[in-house]
Amino acid sequence: MTILDNRALNRATLARQHLLTRTDTPVPEAVAHLCGLQAQEPQEPFIGLWSRLAGFEPGRLDDALTGRTVVRTHLMRRTVHLVTAGDALAWRARHDTMLRQRVRGTYRNELAGIDMDEVAAAGRAVTADRQPRTMRELVQALEDRWPGPPRRVLGELLVAALVPMAQLPPRGLWQQRAGVRNLPLAIWLERDIDPLPTGDGDPVGQRLLRRYLAAYGPAAGADLRAWCGLTGLPAAVKACREELVVFRDERGRELLDLPDAPRPHPDTPAPVRFLPAFDNAVLGYHDRSRIIDAPHLGLSVAGHRTVLVDGRVTATWTVRDHRLHISPLRPLTAPEQEAVHAEAQDLATFLDEGIEDVRLGTED
Structure with missing residues (x-):
């Protein structure tokens, strides 16, 4: 079995992340290829795209945000990511359990005795009027029913886990300072979140695996889990295994990859x-x-x-x-x-x- 050293893996990552050569890919397609950009710091995605896209202009990302082709939402690892509208809708249901578990695990004592489904239903009822709200405003609408948890905890439970939310512009626009205003993803994008498919093989997990390898591979199963925060992905890996190629790293870990994905020579020059x-x-x-x-x-x-x-x-x-x-x-x-x-x-x-x-x- 071929062993890939760290330098070979480095060049593969750089190539797939558009960090070896800047690409002229349009912003939405670039965001999709990268499986999103981490965006809890609102201005950072602009820097990430500037380093990857030839002639990148901030207005292109602004247009994608205001035009609703990309969206800010809690997703991988319960962090705010900038992802395409299609990915947000396709991936959100698969992340739902992880998002709930991570908030519950972080605030176990504060949320003791809280029925998450009841809070979620109340949150959806409050937001049904299609009016954007800050987290504080959302909590104010619910705290009479759940006065126990601190406002911050109840707000994070609602916004980061229970009700799939979009953070609306002007939050995240170029060189603008704006607080977070939330609206359910389905309302902002005017399309329902894709239901989680039934059946064997974890179809959404399979798509996540292929997309991850296209942007980050070759990689181990542990790398995939670290990126998305999801557990329970072995079924997806098993279902895709026959279509993937296998390597080992210097530590002996099994690495999976797409057969035709770029794996540049380790001596390929890498720019700053x-x-x-x-x-x-x-x-x-x-x-x-x-x-x-x-x-x-x-x-x-x-x-x-x-x-x-x-x-x-x-x-x-x-x-x-x-x-x-x-x-x-x-x-x-x-x-x-x-x-x-x-x-x-x-x-x-x-x-x-x-x-x-x-x-x-x-x-x-």
């Missing part, structure tokens, strides 16, 4: 890329060693924006005091410094935040 906070190119795996070294794993979950040099997380970056600051995690060679600086200059122009210069190093 600036990633936003919580980018799924890093977070989308259980074993992240293909893209980030073990001493720096904490960066991937702490919200640090990162820089890829030769395909690996090699620096963090931030904007403050009208400067784009880059903090390397290891010494950079002169050519690497030049490439990082050039890409940073282009990013500064894109961000259009009055950035006056780029500072490479830890000094202020």
Whole structure:
């Protein structure tokens, strides 16, 4: 069985994430290919798309959000993702149990004795008038019936788990600050959420597996679970196995992949890329060693924006005091410094935040 080392896996990930070569794919198609972008920080998806799409203009994502072809919603791992309308409707029912379990597990004591189905029915009744509401407004409509849980807990239960919600624009539009206003997905998208198919083989799980491998493979079953947060996927893997190819990584883990998916040569040059906070190119795996070294794993979950040099997380970056600051995690060679600086200059122009210069190093 072919063994793929970390460098081979790295290049496969970069190719599928459009981080080897920027693509001219339209925004909705790019969001679909990437299986969504993590978006709890509203401006970060713009950076993620800028690093992946040739000539990306923020207005294209704005148009997709206001035109309802992409939507902000709680989905994978109970985090806010920017996904296509079609994926939100097709995937939501498969994620329902996981979303409920994660909220219940986080607030086990606060939600003791609460009937989730009753709360969900009440939430749907409140939102039936098609009026967008903040979480606070939703909770105010329910708290007389459920006065026990803290408002924040009841609100998160309702919005992040029980009633599939869209976070409406102007939340998530380019360089706009706006609070979260919620409306049920089915109302905002004017289409019912797809029912969960019955029968063997977990059809939705199979589609998730194929889509995940197209954007993240080769990958292990544990990587798939880490990305989506779902358990119970072995049936989907079993049903798809005959159509997949199998590799091993350096640790001996079995890796699955689509037969015709790109797997570039490990020596393929990788350009410098600036990633936003919580980018799924890093977070989308259980074993992240293909893209980030073990001493720096904490960066991937702490919200640090990162820089890829030769395909690996090699620096963090931030904007403050009208400067784009880059903090390397290891010494950079002169050519690497030049490439990082050039890409940073282009990013500064894109961000259009009055950035006056780029500072490479830890000094202020």
